Amino acid sequence: MPITPRDREILRLAVPAFGALVAEPLFLLADYAIVGHGLGTTAVGALGVAGTVLTTLVNLCVFLAYGTTASVARQTGAGNHARAMRSGVDGIWLALGIGVALIAVFWPLAPAVVELFGANAGQSAQAVTYLRISLLGTPGMLVVLAGTGVLRGLQDTLTPLVVAVGSFALNAALNGWFVLVLDWGIAGSAWGTVLAQTLGAAVYLVVVARGALRLGTSLLPGAAGLKEAGAAGFALLIRTVCLRVVLLAATVIATRMGEAELAAYAIATQVWTLLAFALDAIAIAGQAITGRSLGAGDVTTTRDATRRMTQWGLWSGSVLGLLVIAARPVLPGVFDADPAVTELLLALLWPVAVFQPICGIVFVLDGVLIGAGDQRYLAWAGVWTTLAYLPAALFASGFGVVALWCALGVWMIARLITLARRAAGTAWLITGA
Structure with a gap:
């Protein structure tokens, strides 16, 4: 089929987005390989249980990316670049708030949640350790979702690809160092994830903050914007x-x-x-x-x-x-x-x-x-x-x-x-x- 200008625009956005999407499962396989090689089958089972809980929590919050993409893209199309950035800033504040709330709720509930999976005592203990440490990275994970939505709304899917590849490569490297060299056990794998996700979130915060300051947009949260983002997010949830x-x-x-x-x-x-x-x-x-x-x-x-x-x-x-x-x-x-x-x-x-x-x-x-x-x-x-x-x-x-x-x-x-x-x-x- 002939490639039209419309096709080139679709491919310009879709190809980097595809790279960012497949980066995560590929590097998660590296995490499992490191834990399996360094800690054994019990730790792999624990990682599977805790990872399922974390993946579910993050997937339920994917509206932070989708809702922010829609609002930022609409304002960008209307030529309201300052309002587009305002939507992005509010989306990131919403992500931070939800991330902190998830820590507050699931930290004390971690043993009970892990118990639902019926794992043995050894797996359960390690799963609770991994889950509690990794929860500290949920604000960063959700900021990454919101930040990705901001840049997609600005028609930029290349930067999220670069950040995704960098974050997951760093995650694999830190996990290897903490688990195989420093012998921190499954806690090392969790800390590697927390640090990599937090640094990835920091990149998005810098990019969005620079854009906001350039347009004269306040970096403080806006009540109206948070309410709008929350309403859209609830429907997508x-x-x-x-x-x-x-x-x-x-x-x-x-x-x-x-x-x-x-x-x-x-x-x-x-x-x-x-x-x-x-x-x-x-x-x-x-x-x-x-x-x-x-x-x-x-x-x-x-x-x-x-x-x-x-x-x-x-x-x-x-x-x-x-x-x-x-x-x-x-x-x-x-x-x-x-x-x-x-x-x-x-x-x-x-x-x-x-x-x-x-x-x-x-x-x-x-x-x-x-x-x-x-x-x-x-x-x-x-x-x-x-x-x-x-x-x-x-x-x-x-x-x-x-x-x-x-x-x-x-x-x-x-x-x-x-x-x-x-x-x-x-x-x-x-x-x-």
């Missing part, structure tokens, strides 16, 4: 919670099916997650472009960009689906799956591949509506699509893990219907600042 409910329900059902079923489902989920990172990069471009063009009052550009990005999502999903089919015979060996798991995984990879084109369109339209500031609709759509998924998942539970994955396909189709109907209308095309 509902959307995110609905996503987590679906994924959690699927995992619980797969767990009850049996050990081989759970292992095959877990591997298929990892493959699907990696593919989602690639598709989400286009959605991030959608957030930035949509917010800016609507802020500028340009509905025609918004429509044209949405149409083009939807095509990119469909084509990208189709290519990824074909790649899954091509890699299907070798993927079980990559994960060293036993014969029972291999048989189930080979069957699961078919629906994983088939649903990729739908995923591509869904991710793009989700990003477009986030960029438009249509968070309230997305929250309600999340509730309705989750309600559509749960009965399908319960019905599928009696027919095996492949049927369970097809229930996820029902969920994606429900999301496609709700998002496509909204995008086809005009209610979300609100222009101006």
